[in-house]
Amino acid sequence: MPKTIGIPRTLAYYTFFPLWKVFLEELGLNVVLSRQTNKNILEMGVRDAVTDACLPIKIYHGHVADLKDRVDYLFVPRMISADGRSTFCPKFLGLPDMVRFSATDLPPLLDLEYRMRRGRFSNFLFFQTLGEQLGYPLRQVSRGYLQARRVFQAYREWQYAGLPPEEAMREAESSGRPRLPAREVKQHAGLRIAVVGYPYVVYDPFINANLLQILKDAGCEVWTVERVADSRLRTMSRQLKEDLYWYYSNRVVWAGLHYLSQLDFLDGLIHVTAFACGPDAMVDKLLELESRDRGQVPFLKITIDEHSGDAGLVTRLEAFLDMLKARQRPGLTPRV
Numbered sequence: 001m002p003k004t005i006g007i008p009r010t011l012a013y014y015t016f017f018p019l020w021k022v023f024l025e026e027l028g029l030n031v032v033l034s035r036q037t038n039k040n041i042l043e044m045g046v047r048d049a050v051t052d053a054c055l056p057i058k059i060y061h062g063h064v065a066d067l068k069d070r071v072d073y074l075f076v077p078r079m080i081s082a083d084g085r086s087t088f089c090p091k092f093l094g095l096p097d098m099v100r101f102s103a104t105d106l107p108p109l110l111d112l113e114y115r116m117r118r119g120r121f122s123n124f125l126f127f128q129t130l131g132e133q134l135g136y137p138l139r140q141v142s143r144g145y146l147q148a149r150r151v152f153q154a155y156r157e158w159q160y161a162g163l164p165p166e167e168a169m170r171e172a173e174s175s176g177r178p179r180l181p182a183r184e185v186k187q188h189a190g191l192r193i194a195v196v197g198y199p200y201v202v203y204d205p206f207i208n209a210n211l212l213q214i215l216k217d218a219g220c221e222v223w224t225v226e227r228v229a230d231s232r233l234r235t236m237s238r239q240l241k242e243d244l245y246w247y248y249s250n251r252v253v254w255a256g257l258h259y260l261s262q263l264d265f266l267d268g269l270i271h272v273t274a275f276a277c278g279p280d281a282m283v284d285k286l287l288e289l290e291s292r293d294r295g296q297v298p299f300l301k302i303t304i305d306e307h308s309g310d311a312g313l314v315t316r317l318e319a320f321l322d323m324l325k326a327r328q329r330p331g332l333t334p335r336v
């Protein structure tokens, strides 16, 4: 029987899952995901995590609890850096320790460091170490890595083309890279809203009251951080004197600046943030000030926590959309 590796369906899952999944499956292992976030997962996370943790970390603990009795290993990498330029927030850095000391009866953790330097081989070294820990020869590891890279590249291109992560994962695995150029976008008659925030907050419908679907049902064209090419994010980074320290925070700010640089296109900017997120205190203020200074772009901050009621969020969203409709103007599609 192949060993089963459990991967919590949150946090870095939204960015890196295809890379991890394809690699592990190419080694012949069985990848098991936790269930979609639900009330039970939230309650288990609130029970297990330290009380002052942000909501995404509590949710992560809930996903660990959901998986721990049905897998041989839990994949909980220590996410340090993905670009050799910034680090993940301190909660990501301490994730394996937090999980180990908060939860009980855990299977062995695969908790190796994900620390990308800018060298060509640093990504491969992570997978080489993972393969060694699991007892696989270098040749099999190399083959699995190359296949995982191919699927991951296709996944990113599907995201640029506008698919949300889970659909992009399915397409990347079943059809490879998108046939149309990723930058091809259609004209759209509805409101054009940029929704920026960490992927585990923006794409998890349980914790954000299904915000993206509400906007789509209201006829809006929604643009997220993942629809901006990495090269464009790097260009936008030059507009600030300094980077923030944290990987996801930088991406949110740079994507926000990208959308704010296209005033003919953008109708409004929404920042989705988690209560008790330290880095977001800075990200949110920056985005608010930039929205004001770059043409008075309407800005809405949505804060979520475990006590947020869906009704309150929906009411605020509806009021925001009503205000945007009153000032809507014809525009252009953005560069992505």
Ligand code: SF4
Residues within 6 Å of the ligand: 054, 055, 056, 057, 089, 090, 091, 092, 198, 248, 274, 276, 277, 278, 279, 280
């Ligand atoms: S960046 Fe913020 S929301 Fe994300 S894990 Fe860190 S503290 Fe929590």
